[in-house]
Amino acid sequence: MKKLILGIVLANLLVACASDKAKESASSSTPAATTAEAKASAEAKAAADAKVAADAKAATEAQTAADAKAAAATASTDSANQAADLTNNRSVYFPFDVDAVQAADRATIQAHGAYLRKNKGAKVRVEGNCDERGSSEYNLGLGQRRANSVKKALIIAGAKAAQIETVSYGEEKPRAAGHDEASWAQNRRADIVYSTK
Amino acid sequence: MMKRVGFGLLFGLCMSMSAWAVLDIEITGAGEHQTPVSVVRFAGEERLVGQTLSSVIASDLTRTGLFKLIDPAGKSPHEPAEVKYAEWSGVEALVIGSVRLLDGGRAEVKFRLLDVVRHTELIGLAVTAKNEQVRAIGHRISDLVYEKLTGSAGVFSTRIAYVNREGVNYRLVVADSDGFGEQTLLALNEPIMSPAWSPDGKQLAYVSFESGHAVVYAQSLTTQKRVVLAEFPGSNSAPAWSPDGKQIAIVLTNDGNSQLYLVRPDGSDLHRITFNESIDTEPTFSPDGKWLLFTSDRGGKPQIYRVPVGGGYAERLTFEGSSNFSPRFSPDGKSFVYSQFTGGVFFIAVQDFESRQVQILTPGGWEKKPSFAPNGKLILFATESQGRGILATVSSDGRVKQKMVAQRGDIREPVWGPFLKQ
Numbered sequence: 001m002k003k004l005i006l007g008i009v010l011a012n013l014l015v016a017c018a019s020d021k022a023k024e025s026a027s028s029s030t031p032a033a034t035t036a037e038a039k040a041s042a043e044a045k046a047a048a049d050a051k052v053a054a055d056a057k058a059a060t061e062a063q064t065a066a067d068a069k070a071a072a073a074t075a076s077t078d079s080a081n082q083a084a085d086l087t088n089n090r091s092v093y094f095p096f097d098v099d100a101v102q103a104a105d106r107a108t109i110q111a112h113g114a115y116l117r118k119n120k121g122a123k124v125r126v127e128g129n130c131d132e133r134g135s136s137e138y139n140l141g142l143g144q145r146r147a148n149s150v151k152k153a154l155i156i157a158g159a160k161a162a163q164i165e166t167v168s169y170g171e172e173k174p175r176a177a178g179h180d181e182a183s184w185a186q187n188r189r190a191d192i193v194y195s196t197k
Numbered sequence: 198m199m200k201r202v203g204f205g206l207l208f209g210l211c212m213s214m215s216a217w218a219v220l221d222i223e224i225t226g227a228g229e230h231q232t233p234v235s236v237v238r239f240a241g242e243e244r245l246v247g248q249t250l251s252s253v254i255a256s257d258l259t260r261t262g263l264f265k266l267i268d269p270a271g272k273s274p275h276e277p278a279e280v281k282y283a284e285w286s287g288v289e290a291l292v293i294g295s296v297r298l299l300d301g302g303r304a305e306v307k308f309r310l311l312d313v314v315r316h317t318e319l320i321g322l323a324v325t326a327k328n329e330q331v332r333a334i335g336h337r338i339s340d341l342v343y344e345k346l347t348g349s350a351g352v353f354s355t356r357i358a359y360v361n362r363e364g365v366n367y368r369l370v371v372a373d374s375d376g377f378g379e380q381t382l383l384a385l386n387e388p389i390m391s392p393a394w395s396p397d398g399k400q401l402a403y404v405s406f407e408s409g410h411a412v413v414y415a416q417s418l419t420t421q422k423r424v425v426l427a428e429f430p431g432s433n434s435a436p437a438w439s440p441d442g443k444q445i446a447i448v449l450t451n452d453g454n455s456q457l458y459l460v461r462p463d464g465s466d467l468h469r470i471t472f473n474e475s476i477d478t479e480p481t482f483s484p485d486g487k488w489l490l491f492t493s494d495r496g497g498k499p500q501i502y503r504v505p506v507g508g509g510y511a512e513r514l515t516f517e518g519s520s521n522f523s524p525r526f527s528p529d530g531k532s533f534v535y536s537q538f539t540g541g542v543f544f545i546a547v548q549d550f551e552s553r554q555v556q557i558l559t560p561g562g563w564e565k566k567p568s569f570a571p572n573g574k575l576i577l578f579a580t581e582s583q584g585r586g587i588l589a590t591v592s593s594d595g596r597v598k599q600k601m602v603a604q605r606g607d608i609r610e611p612v613w614g615p616f617l618k619q
Contacts, residue, residue: 133541136566137479138476138492138499140390141448141478144432144454145454145476168431168450170390172388172390
């Protein structure tokens with residue numbers, strides 16, 4: 001008998017957690033209390049049901065509040081929204097044998113620079129990479145140039161030098177292994193890696 | 198400048214030795230003249246463990262492309278008195294010998310090189326060594342035979358260094374020039390680059406990314422102890438020893454872009470020698486220690502320049518192809534080998550300093566990082582075959598080619614070691 005009641009209570013609790021709507025306690029399925037024990041169980045169950053209902057109601061209210069907050073956030077200015085999107089972009093790309101930051105990546109750099117300016121405790125490591133069309137040592141130098149170039153651009157965009165570390169992997173850690181432009185284009189790249197964000 | 202001595206075990210260093218070849222070798226091409234030679238099985242050579250002496254010598258001579266090995270066809274003289282010259286028509290030189298086991302695990306090997314045409318003895322020598330050093334004894338005999346017949350020193354007893362990469366596992370390896378006797382000096386899950394031999398062949402400098410960026414180390418091949426040569430912020434790379442062993446040229450980006458520096462082998466007395474905004478890299482000393490060749494993009498694209506070690510005017514040397522990389526002097530200092538990038542393809546090229554003539558030695562591919570054997574007759578370089586990184590050699594006249602394929606992994610960053618004192 002107790003196990004059945006406990007089972008029903010637990011089932012109700014689980015259902016209440018899963019949905020954001022209050023669930024009516026299944027009082028119609030409770031048998032009439034004839035013994036003291038049964039009465040106590042019924043009271044416990046009613047209390048549990050009431051708690052479930054109260055919890056569910058609180059959950060609904062919390063959800064509604066969260067929805068409102070999210071809506072408010074979405075309604076903020078366009079530029080802030082764009083900035084949030086662009087800092088998810090962690091790679092910038094380069095033409096063959098070039099280390100200057102390209103026009104297509106300027107907005108990304110601006111976004112990261114702005115983020116680093118606003119979050120003074122944030123630190124990044126800029127990792128420079130190259131395609132294989134050079135000697136491994138020359139490419140180590142070119143990768144370093146690319147990392148340095150991105151660092152300079154980040155500083156112009158508001159970051160502090162102390163927030164940015166640079167490293168070159170040359171051609172040693174390619175993202176794509178093919179001997180073709182599709183692979184090479186992916187490897188001519190600097191990555192912005194956050195250590196604390 | 199911090200100097201640190203690290204014990205290799207901390208970084209997964211191991212001295213594993215492999216008795217069998219881990220490189221498969223294939224020869225193509227032939228020298229202008231191939232001297233017909235016959236190597237007869239040595240008396241008692243079956244008493245030594247491993248490959249037979251006569252087969253080591255025959256393999257060595259065959260690999261040069263300069264000899265045509267003639268089968269003895271059952272004849273087995275071991276002493277000059279036993280040789281019937283009339284039976285050896287078509288053969289110009291004959292190698293015969295015998296092995297005698299001594300006490301204490303040693304063996305005495307006697308060999309003779311005979312001139313079949315003149316019926317004379319060209320060399321006769323006895324060598325005593327530990328009896329498991331069959332390959333070393335065989336190589337020594339090959340060196341003597343090669344020198345007598347060609348006039349140039351043999352490189353059969355020299356070693357090469359390279360990097361083997363399997364996935365993210367990198368191993369810095371030293372092996373005999375025929376691929377036997379592989380020794381792993383360093384095993385990491387991070388890249389290893391640019392091994393460089395000390396002039397006495399006892400140390401290897403190299404670049405490792407184990408601490409997160411490129412750092413230069415120098416490691417003893419006998420004790421496995423190593424020192425940090427340079428670990429400044431940025432990239433530390435491209436080590437090259439001076440011929441007197443007293444200085445090492447390296448490349449640092451500590452001051453911004455890649456520039457050339459000199460440092461002592463213990464990491465002290467660092468000073469900068471190029472001062473411009475380009476990438477200056479891949480320094481290498483001339484045999485007389487007075488000049489450096491290096492790669493620089495100061496003129497726009499990477500080209501090869503020569504500058505006095507003390508600094509001064511850097512003269513551009515390469516004007517062909519799109520760009521040129523990775524220079525190394527020939528042992529006689531009269532020419533240099535490098536990798537030329539033209540039409541999207543890398544070639545191995547040699548340029549004579551006096552005539553400025555360029556000779557392209559290879560058909561073109563991913564051919565990089567060439568180095569001369571210490572006798573100047575062979576060039577070792579990295580290339581690709583069927584999607585795998587392999588090593589290759591080409592004779593300095595371009596005629597004989599050799600491919601060396603590892604049984605596992607890609608091999609890259611090769612460098613030929615010096616003559617070793619016997």
